[in-house]
Amino acid sequence: MTSVTGSTDDSLTELLAAYISVWNERDPHARQTLGTEVFTPDAYYVDPNASAQGRPAIDAYVAGWQEQFPGCVFVLGEVSGHHEVARFGWSFGPPGGPPAGTGGDVVVIERGRLSRIYGFFD
C-alpha cells in the first residue's frame, strides 16, 4: 500500500485537500472554479443521501449542504492511495469543535482529477 508520507503522494493529498476545500468554499464562483480543478467534467458523486453526475450537479449538491449546515466545515482525515484509487476519512462540524459527523470516501482518480466519489457516513 502506498503511504502518504512520500513525495509521490503529495499530489494525492493535495487533490483530496482541494476536494475538501470545495465543500468548505461558500463563494459560488470560487467553489465552481475549484471544482473544475478537482472533478472531471462528468464526475459522479454518490453518498447515502444523494447522487450527482457532472460538475454542475455536484456543485448544486454541495451548495445545498452548505445552506443546511451554515456553521460547519469539513476536515480531511487519514488518506491512503494505490493505483488510481484512494480512500480517506473526514469529519465535519463547527470549526475547532468536536465533529458532528464522520465518514469515509473512496475515490477514483483520472489524470489528476476525481472521476468517481463514493461517500459513506460512519
Added chain:
Amino acid sequence: MTSVTGSTDDSLTELLAAYISVWNERDPHARQTLGTEVFTPDAYYVDPNASAQGRPAIDAYVAGWQEQFPGCVFVLGEVSGHHEVARFGWSFGPPGGPPAGTGGDVVVIERGRLSRIYGFFD
C-alpha cells in the same frame, strides 16, 4: 444511510458473504462457479498489490493469494450500503485465531453482482 438490519439489505449481505466465500473457496471449479454469481463478466478488482479485469483474472489473483496463505480465511466485517454501492470491513487469518490483517473495500453493484471492487488494507 441504509443499514444492514432490514430485509432490503439481506441481498447485499448475501452478495458480500458470497464474495468472501470466493476468497475462501479453494476448489477451483467451485470457486469459478461462485465467481460467475458474484462478479459481472468484466468486473474490475484493485487492491494495493494488484489489479485484475474480468472473472478469469480475478480468479487467478484469488488463487495466487490462496497459495500464498494456505492456512488463512477471510471473515466479513461490518457492511453498509446505499444506492448501488457498499462498503464493508474484512479480516483474514487462521480460522478462529486473531486476524493477521484487516481491510475495507468499496464495491459497485450492477444487477445483483459486483462490477467494481476497490480494496484497501488497514
